[in-house]
Amino acid sequence: MKNKVVDENTEVEVGKYYLVKCAIMSDGKREFLMPVFGEVHNDKQFGFPHKHIHADGRFAGTKEMNEVYMDNEGKTNHVLTFPGSSSPFTVQGFVNKMRKCKRLTTGIKPPRRHTNAFGDPMESPFNDWVDSMKGKSCKGKKCPHLGTKMFEENGILVCPLHNLISDEKHETIVGVKY
Structure with a gap:
């Protein structure tokens, strides 16, 4: 090595x-x-x-x-x-x-989701991108964004680039870890 x-x-x-x-x-x-x-x-x-x-x-x-x-x-x-x-x-x-x-x-650390005064989500290119990644496969612990190996942290898979997350069992992106 x-x-x-x-x-x-x-x-x-x-x-x-x-x-x-x-x-x-x-x-x-x-x-x-x-x-x-x-x-x-x-x-x-x-x-x-x-x-x-x-x-x-x-x-x-x-x-x-x-x-x-x-x-x-x-x-x-x-x-x-x-x-x-x-x-x-x-x-x-x-x-x-x-x-x-x-x-x-x-x-x-990804930017936090922001809400307006009524608690409604505000538009953000990052948040929209995260939403577009939800449901995509990360089979083999490979993030669908750039193919980066996802690390296991407390039972969830986390992409070290932008913190997209999945559970280890289903290997499907479910959101982002803040």
């Missing part, structure tokens, strides 16, 4: 070291490495047209956690974008580094 780069499909163990793809993040003055997984993509279908990649919280340490506002479960508040976006830190390139697995969970 030491020569193969870990991806979202690699089974990992907490405490062991793995070769991990890391984004070189910079604001022009400071630089740090952030473990990443998945491919560079955009999500125009739910209103995020910027090219980005997701942080892999399984291998992130304290410094990276502070820079991307990551919680203790490896969940982040935003994705890693490239020059030209409004983010202060942007991806400048990639490098593979040995990193220690710190946790088995990761993913981005």
Whole structure:
């Protein structure tokens, strides 16, 4: 395993070291490495047209956690974008580094569903996208969005990219985990 780069499909163990793809993040003055997984993509279908990649919280340490506002479960508040976006830190390139697995969970915290003053759901490209994914198969623990391996968390399958969820038995998307 030491020569193969870990991806979202690699089974990992907490405490062991793995070769991990890391984004070189910079604001022009400071630089740090952030473990990443998945491919560079955009999500125009739910209103995020910027090219980005997701942080892999399984291998992130304290410094990276502070820079991307990551919680203790490896969940982040935003994705890693490239020059030209409004983010202060942007991806400048990639490098593979040995990193220690710190946790088995990761993913981005999706935006909450919003309601109006009457309690009716408000329109949102993300919410509409989640609704369009409901009922789609995630057989083999593969998310129907980008084919990413879904992780098991307390008896449910969770996509680490956008937190789509399914139960393990039916392997069908039922919503999103907030």
